[in-house]
Amino acid sequence: MKFTIPIKKIILHSPSPKPLNASDYNLPSSCDVIAECDFEDICNSMQMPTILGSGSFGEVRLMRQLSSRRLCAVKVHHKNRDEKSIIKDLQKETSMLTSLSHLDCIPKLFGISRIGSETDVPVLVQEFVGDSVIFKSTTVADVIDAKGLNGPSSFSEPFEFVAPLRTFISQE
Missing domain, CATH: 3.30.200.20 (Phosphorylase Kinase; domain 1)
Structure with a gap:
C-alpha cells in the first residue's frame, strides 16, 4: 500500500529594496x-x-x-x-x-x-x-621598484591633498 502525503510549498519573498536615491x-x-x-x-x-x-x-x-x-x-x-x-x-x-x-x-x-x-x-x-604594475604588485616596495620612484619628488603629490583634507576634518 502506497501513501501519498500532500506537501504545501511555501515560497518566501524578501521585500525588494526601495529605489536608490x-x-x-x-x-x-x-x-x-x-x-x-x-x-x-x-x-x-x-x-x-x-x-x-x-x-x-x-x-x-x-x-x-x-x-x-x-x-x-x-x-x-x-x-x-x-x-x-x-x-x-x-x-x-x-x-x-x-x-x-x-x-x-x-x-x-x-x-x-x-x-x-x-x-x-x-x-x-x-x-x-592603478595600472598593471600596481594591480599585480603585492607590496609597496614592488611598486616603488617597478616605477623607479625615489627621493622627495616621488612624494610631492600626496602633500597636495593634505591642506584640503585638514580643512575638511576641521569642519566636522
Missing part, C-alpha cells in the same frame, strides 16, 4: 546612482572576484562598469555592521571625495549602487587608480 542618504548631487546590472566582476585566475583589499568594515572589489568599460573600485560593507553607521561613513566619504575631487591624486567618485551588498545600504563606486 542619493538624496535619501544626504549624498552630494554629483553622486550618480548606477544600476547593479551595469557591473561585472573582474575575476582572478581562479575565476573568483578580485578583492583589492578588506578590513573590519568591508571589502573593496575590482569591477567593470559595462556601459563605460571603466574599471571601478567598489566598497562593499560587511553585513554585520549597523546600517546607521554604514550610512554615516558613506556620507563622510562621499563628502570628502567630493571636496577633494579637484586633485588628480584622489580617486574620482562615480556613484553608488547595490552591488553585492547584503543590506539595503548602497555601496560606493570609485575610480580604480
Whole structure:
C-alpha cells in the first residue's frame, strides 16, 4: 500500500529594496546612482572576484562598469555592521571625495549602487587608480621598484591633498 502525503510549498519573498536615491542618504548631487546590472566582476585566475583589499568594515572589489568599460573600485560593507553607521561613513566619504575631487591624486567618485551588498545600504563606486604594475604588485616596495620612484619628488603629490583634507576634518 502506497501513501501519498500532500506537501504545501511555501515560497518566501524578501521585500525588494526601495529605489536608490542619493538624496535619501544626504549624498552630494554629483553622486550618480548606477544600476547593479551595469557591473561585472573582474575575476582572478581562479575565476573568483578580485578583492583589492578588506578590513573590519568591508571589502573593496575590482569591477567593470559595462556601459563605460571603466574599471571601478567598489566598497562593499560587511553585513554585520549597523546600517546607521554604514550610512554615516558613506556620507563622510562621499563628502570628502567630493571636496577633494579637484586633485588628480584622489580617486574620482562615480556613484553608488547595490552591488553585492547584503543590506539595503548602497555601496560606493570609485575610480580604480592603478595600472598593471600596481594591480599585480603585492607590496609597496614592488611598486616603488617597478616605477623607479625615489627621493622627495616621488612624494610631492600626496602633500597636495593634505591642506584640503585638514580643512575638511576641521569642519566636522
